[in-house]
Amino acid sequence: MRTALVTGGTGAIGRAVSAALAAAGAKVIAVCLPSDRASAEALLPAWHGQGLAISITAFDVSNAEDTSAALSAMAAQGAAIDIVVNCAGITRDAPLRKMSAHKWQQVLRVNLDSLFNVTQPLIDAMCQRGWGRVVNISSVNGQKGQFGQTNYSASKAGVHGFTMALAQEVARKGVTVNTVAPGYIDSPMIDAVPEAIRSEILKGIPAARYGSPADIAAAVTFLCSGAASYITGAQLPVNGGLYMSA
């Protein structure tokens, strides 16, 4: 049985990813913030009732020391991580002229530094075992930019740069590294966008609807499967046609 670590694993998209990977047979460790532990643990009875092998661990993936300590503790307990899904992400939207350094740093730390903090300590063991999957969650707004999101768009474009570089480093070791780029997905993150702006965005989506967390989970699960062993360094858009590139 493969073991998967899903950061942001109890958020709107992350919980769908955790459930889908567990339904596909993985043992899943869903990571949440310490402040979210109680609400995250409230998900466990339903998951366990469905026979899904999901546990929750709480640490701040934007903090290198906390993450290193948590991953070392897992390793000491014998957990060998085969699959990493870097799903933790936040928005702090503002036009650049109004953006504080704090909003810039918060977003870069959670959305981008976390990839280093989580993946770097785990990648060598995956290579040594000769099998591994890393899936990083970016965004359509990292591909096309978005008004009010210089911080978020920069971080999410950076996510795929990380993917392409790491994919080259580990391709000969049986480890694939890919990006899934969600469009606008039904979630509290989208609910936070003012209604007038949301309705304009919706008009630009050819599928004429937001996506569901399950749409993202399906793409992630495929990339983590044995069937996807020859796909690496790719960015898979799941955006209802909002942004298409050659």
Ligand code: CAA
């Ligand atoms: N393009 C061009 N101009 C725009 C614009 C746009 N998309 N949106 C707003 N403007 C204009 C307004 O018409 C207004 O013009 P005037 O000054 O001439 O009246 C001006 O910009 C507003 O500027 P403000 O400085 O007053 O902006 P604000 O502080 O009121 O709000 C904002 C800015 C908070 C960023 C707001 O525009 C917003 O929430 N935008 C949505 C951002 C967004 O899409 N976020 C996605 C979140 S979900 C997500 O990120 C998940 C994912 O991966 C897809």
